[in-house]
Amino acid sequence: MIDLFRPVAEACRVEVAPDQRRPIGVVGAGAIVDLAHLPAYHRGGLRVVGITDIARDRARAVADRHGIERVYSDLDSLLADGEVEVVDVAVPAQAQPGIARRVLAAGRHMLGQKPLALSSATAAELADLAEDNEVVLAVNQQLRFDEGVAAAHRMMELGWLGEITSLAIQVDIWSEWSDWPWMLELDELEVWNHSVHYHDLVRWFLGEPESVYCAAGRTPGQAPRAETRTITTYCFAGGARALVTCNHENAWGDNSATLRLEGNHGAVRGTLGLLYHYPTGRPDTLEVTSDLLPTDGWVPYPVTTRWLPDAFLGPMA
Numbered sequence: 001m002i003d004l005f006r007p008v009a010e011a012c013r014v015e016v017a018p019d020q021r022r023p024i025g026v027v028g029a030g031a032i033v034d035l036a037h038l039p040a041y042h043r044g045g046l047r048v049v050g051i052t053d054i055a056r057d058r059a060r061a062v063a064d065r066h067g068i069e070r071v072y073s074d075l076d077s078l079l080a081d082g083e084v085e086v087v088d089v090a091v092p093a094q095a096q097p098g099i100a101r102r103v104l105a106a107g108r109h110m111l112g113q114k115p116l117a118l119s120s121a122t123a124a125e126l127a128d129l130a131e132d133n134e135v136v137l138a139v140n141q142q143l144r145f146d147e148g149v150a151a152a153h154r155m156m157e158l159g160w161l162g163e164i165t166s167l168a169i170q171v172d173i174w175s176e177w178s179d180w181p182w183m184l185e186l187d188e189l190e191v192w193n194h195s196v197h198y199h200d201l202v203r204w205f206l207g208e209p210e211s212v213y214c215a216a217g218r219t220p221g222q223a224p225r226a227e228t229r230t231i232t233t234y235c236f237a238g239g240a241r242a243l244v245t246c247n248h249e250n251a252w253g254d255n256s257a258t259l260r261l262e263g264n265h266g267a268v269r270g271t272l273g274l275l276y277h278y279p280t281g282r283p284d285t286l287e288v289t290s291d292l293l294p295t296d297g298w299v300p301y302p303v304t305t306r307w308l309p310d311a312f313l314g315p316m317a
């Protein structure tokens with residue numbers, strides 16, 4: 001069985017060949033850039049040439065911590081640096097479209113944070129702008145590159161589970177929204193800013209659905225203005241179903257975040273370790289059982305890397 005895991009582990013590995021490494025300029029020196037983007041790029045051998053943030057001192061502190069040479073006074077100075085080929089943007093969602101328009105118009109490739117925009121119309125406008133300027137515009141949907149998730153996907157591709165019948169992602173956690181004061185003011189919160197990762201996974205595993213239904217709710221006394229709990233169901237041609245539930249107001253100390261994928265010959269079940277204690281987290285878990293393999297019940301797959309920071313190399317790669 002250990003030998004059978006080899007192609008799974010190989011499929012999870014993300015590497016950037018030296019001739020594919022483009023110099024990066026970063027916009028935003030907030031928590032996620034500090035904790036995830038920059039450590040992941042360092043591990044992947046990518047070069048960050050400079051950084052900018054409207055909070056200059058934060059940009060300077062992050063640059064010092066990660067050995068980044070240049071701190072630009074603003075976006076114009078970053079775009080004036082001919083060495084920057086890819087602009088990595090990680091700012092509050094409200095600010096991203098304005099930055100994206102300037103980056104794309106300057107003919108630079110851009111990796112934006114999720115959500116790309118706060119309306120589909122703006123997102124489509126940015127996609128058109130990228131096409132017109134012949135540059136790549138990508139969104140940081142890095143959960144696909146989290147090892148536990150990527151391994152589950154590879155097991156599915158290898159046929160270990162047979163025909164897929166269901167995917168369930170169930171997250172019940174406490175989220176400290178006040179760490180992102182700008183999120184407290186958004187009119188729509190949970191899907192755009194959190195479970196967008198799970199909705200990306202549903203489409204990665206199962207493709208385009210025939211129908212999607214989502215119900216959202218708030219909790220009395222919660223800090224954010226918008227929804228903090230959502231339940232989404234997907235129906236697919238052929239009968240497969242998916243469920244995404246996410247509650248961020250679990251005040252009772254028993255965070256859980258599980259993923260379960262079932263087929264007619266097997267299943268995988270796992271946990272998203274990051275969400276048990278954000279942002280330090282714990283390792284993911286993943287187990288597989290299959291009547292096509294010598295599993296004899298649930299067999300653990302050895303996950304050795306984490307969503308944060310390791311998975312963040314994936315979208316940039």
Ligand SMILES: NC(=O)c1ccc[n+]([C@@H]2O[C@H](COP(=O)([O-])OP(=O)(O)OC[C@H]3O[C@@H](n4cnc5c(N)ncnc54)[C@H](O)[C@@H]3O)[C@@H](O)[C@H]2O)c1
Pocket residue numbers: 027028029030031032033052053054055058090091092093095099113114115140142179180181193
């Ligand atoms: N797993 C993930 O993919 C993940 C996790 C956390 C956050 N995020 C996303 O990353 C983005 C940043 O999150 P964060 O946790 O770092 O937030 P943060 O509040 O810690 O940092 C945001 C930074 O952006 C800067 N900023 C604001 N407007 C700016 C502008 N116009 N130009 C330059 N800098 C500007 C702020 O000064 C701040 O330093 C958000 O879109 C968030 O949704 C993604």
